[in-house]
Every structure is written in C-alpha cells, then in structure tokens.
Amino acid sequence: DKTRPVLLTGASGNLGRALAPALxxxxxxxxxxxxxxFPDALPEGAAFTKADLNDGPTILRLAEGCQAILHFGGISTxxxxxxVLGPNIRGLYHVYEAARRERARVLFASSNHAIGFHERPAGNGELLDADCAFRPDSFYGLSKAYGELMxxxxxxxxGVENLNLRIGSSFPEPADARMLSTWLSYADLARLMxxxxxxxxxGHAVVWGASKNPATYWGADHRDRIGWEPEDTAESFRGKVGGKVSGxxxxxxxxxxxxxxMDYTRDKPSP
Ligand code: NAI
Structure with a gap:
C-alpha cells in the first residue's frame, strides 16, 4: 500500500539521507x-518537518494517517x-504511542551495541542467534536494548508490529577489519526497508543488520518474515581494511x- 504515508525519523542523519531518496x-x-x-533537496512526494523526539504531541501529529514509522532518529553514538535518555528512551515511547494510535508498524534502528559484550566467534563457526541475551556495551547500547523490549x-x-534491525556498521564502505564482519551496505538497507x-x-521480529559477509558474527534471526536476503559483501574490501585492527x-x-x-574499568582480559 503506497497510498498511506511513511514517517521517517532521523531523516537528516547518514542513514536517513540514504533511505529517503531510495524509498x-x-x-x-x-x-x-x-x-x-534536511540538508539535501527534498525527494519527490516527501515533506520535511523539524521536530524534537522529546515532543510527544508533535510526534503524534506527524504520524497521523501513516502506515509505518521507520525510526532512525536519536543519539547514535x-x-x-x-x-541518551530524552531522544532514545522518551522519544521511543512517543514513537510507539503514535504507532499504537495509528495502527502503524515500526522499524526500529537498533544496534549491535545492544549485544556488544558477546565475544566474537572463535573461528569455530559458532554464530550468535538473534534471540541471545542482551549484553549492552554502553548507555547507547542499553537504550537500544530498551527499544527492542519496547x-x-x-x-x-x-499488536503493534515491529522489526528491530540490529545494525552492525552501515557506512558507504567498511572502515576497519571489524567491519568485514559487521558492515551493512546502504543498498542492502534500502532493500530491507x-x-x-x-x-x-x-509480529515482533529481530533481524541482524549486516550484508552477506563471510566473516559474520551472526546466525539465525527473523528475516524470513519479510523475505529479505542481503546481496552485498564486505569481503571485497579485505585488501583495503583487513589490517586495520585496534590492538x-x-x-x-x-x-x-x-x-x-570505552570507560572500561575492569581488569583487561589477556590478549
Ligand atoms: P546519525 O547520527 O547520522 O542520525 C541520527 C539523526 O537523529 C540525526 O540526524 C540527528 O539530528 C537526529 N536526532 C538526534 N536527536 C534527536 C532528537 N532529540 N529529535 C529528533 N531527531 C534527533 O546516525 P545514523 O548513522 O544515520 O544512524 C541512524 C540510526 O541507526 C540511529 O538510531 C543509530 O543509532 C542507528 N544505527 C546506525 C548504525 C550505523 O552504522 N550507521 C549502527 C547501528 C545503529
């Protein structure tokens, strides 16, 4: 149904600016x-309204008549x-209340940082399933875990339908060795939308937001519900970024x- 509008929050951000013209x-x-x-020319059929996610009445008004809310707005680091509290926790509540009222579905831009303290796979092929425990690695990651639970x-x-996309690293290109595992291309993201x-x-779905990366950390999820399969791969960038590790x-x-x-105060594990 392309007659009912779609609300995109975080439209002026990196992912919003990639998604708006594609959609x-x-x-x-x-x-x-x-x-x-919004820093670019408005795509055809799109309207822009400046609003703070903390402003509940405005979010409700913006969602009126919408079939879906693609929620990309908020603190992203x-x-x-x-x-983090206002945009990511209170703002999320405003988005879900609006979705409930409009009977709209929600796509929530969650993050790998909601589960960031799971160890990387030891090379034995044991991948992490999307129903794993939350292990947030930051206040930011904690806000994403809260969002998924919302x-x-x-x-x-x-009965508000929602898909929680645990985005790995969505940038034009992978920038370091870790992103050979976590990269999500803009084209795969747009196809998923x-x-x-x-x-x-x-229903309530959780999907790993990564391209078809052979070095992935992530296994089973609910992508079958939307029939999405990524097509791009980070592997073609191995020569460029494969040596970029933090030490x-x-x-x-x-x-x-x-x-x-960041701000890690436990004893460090041995390398
Ligand atoms: P971004 O920081 O470029 O975009 C976020 C947008 O939210 C910005 O345009 C900002 O102005 C807006 N925003 C911040 N506070 C707001 C408020 N109080 N009211 C209204 N708008 C507000 O981030 P990016 O990369 O585009 O990410 C989009 C979403 O995807 C974020 O929710 C981020 O957490 C999530 N994500 C992105 C990843 C990536 O690799 N790009 C990885 C994991 C999650």
Whole structure:
C-alpha cells in the first residue's frame, strides 16, 4: 500500500539521507522529520518537518494517517546517560504511542551495541542467534536494548508490529577489519526497508543488520518474515581494511568493538 504515508525519523542523519531518496524512488509518500534541517533537496512526494523526539504531541501529529514509522532518529553514538535518555528512551515511547494510535508498524534502528559484550566467534563457526541475551556495551547500547523490549511490549499488549534491525556498521564502505564482519551496505538497507513495508505480517521480529559477509558474527534471526536476503559483501574490501585492527584486547575480544573498551574499568582480559 503506497497510498498511506511513511514517517521517517532521523531523516537528516547518514542513514536517513540514504533511505529517503531510495524509498521515494520506490513510490512511497514520505514524511521526513529530524531535529536538524534536511540538508539535501527534498525527494519527490516527501515533506520535511523539524521536530524534537522529546515532543510527544508533535510526534503524534506527524504520524497521523501513516502506515509505518521507520525510526532512525536519536543519539547514535555513546554519550552521557542524561544525553541518551530524552531522544532514545522518551522519544521511543512517543514513537510507539503514535504507532499504537495509528495502527502503524515500526522499524526500529537498533544496534549491535545492544549485544556488544558477546565475544566474537572463535573461528569455530559458532554464530550468535538473534534471540541471545542482551549484553549492552554502553548507555547507547542499553537504550537500544530498551527499544527492542519496547517493541516486545507493544506487540504483546497492543499488536503493534515491529522489526528491530540490529545494525552492525552501515557506512558507504567498511572502515576497519571489524567491519568485514559487521558492515551493512546502504543498498542492502534500502532493500530491507522495502521488504519490511511490503510484508503482510511481521509480529515482533529481530533481524541482524549486516550484508552477506563471510566473516559474520551472526546466525539465525527473523528475516524470513519479510523475505529479505542481503546481496552485498564486505569481503571485497579485505585488501583495503583487513589490517586495520585496534590492538586493544577489550576492543578485539567483543563484538561491540571500541564501544566495549570505552570507560572500561575492569581488569583487561589477556590478549
Ligand atoms: P546519525 O547520527 O547520522 O542520525 C541520527 C539523526 O537523529 C540525526 O540526524 C540527528 O539530528 C537526529 N536526532 C538526534 N536527536 C534527536 C532528537 N532529540 N529529535 C529528533 N531527531 C534527533 O546516525 P545514523 O548513522 O544515520 O544512524 C541512524 C540510526 O541507526 C540511529 O538510531 C543509530 O543509532 C542507528 N544505527 C546506525 C548504525 C550505523 O552504522 N550507521 C549502527 C547501528 C545503529
């Protein structure tokens, strides 16, 4: 159904700016929102409204009549707890209340940092399934775990369908050795959005947001519900970034990489 609009939060961010033109080209009517102005030319059929995710009434108004909310807005890096709290916790509540009222589905841009303290696979092929325990590696990652659980609550109690995309590293290209495992291309991300919008039924789903990377950390998830398979691979960048490792034993041990090592005050594991 391409007649009912789609609300995209975080539209002015890196992923929002990649998704907006792709979804507009696929024929979706977009309502874009962000606290920062949209820096590009508006794609066809799209409108932009500047809004703070902390402002509940405005988020409700923006979602009116929408079939789906693609929730990419908020703090996207590790920050002090008080900075994360408003946009990522209260803002998420506003998004879910709006979805409940509009009977809209939600795609939540979650993160590998919700599970970042799982160790990287030891090369024995043992991959992490999406129903693993949350092991957040930061206040940021904790806010993503909370967001996924908010989706769990709103599905169980209100039937709000939601897909929680645990994005690895979504940038134009992998930038270091870890991203040979975690990279998600913009094209795979855009294709996933289209599958999400077209899927007949989702329930509460968790999907690893990574391209078809042979060095992946991640195994089973709920991608069958939307019929998505990634097509790109980070492997073609191995020659360029394969040698870029941090040398820090904490960073290299855990899936969350550098986020696990930030402000780390336990004794460091031996390398
Ligand atoms: P970004 O930082 O470029 O975009 C986030 C946007 O949210 C920004 O445009 C910012 O202005 C907006 N925002 C921040 N506070 C706000 C508020 N109070 N009200 C309204 N808007 C606010 O980040 P990026 O890379 O585009 O990521 C998008 C989403 O995907 C984020 O939720 C991020 O946590 C998630 N993600 C991204 C990954 C990546 O590799 N790019 C990895 C894992 C998760």
């Amino acid at each position: 507009a080209a696929a024929g979706y009517r977009l309502r874009l929102t962000d606290i920062s102005p 590790e920050q002090p707890f008080e900075v 989706g769990r609550l709103y599905w169980d109690k209100h 289209e599958r999400f919008l077209a899927a007949p039924r989702i 820090d034993p904490v960073t290299e041990r855990y899936q969350g990489g550098g986020y696990t090592a």
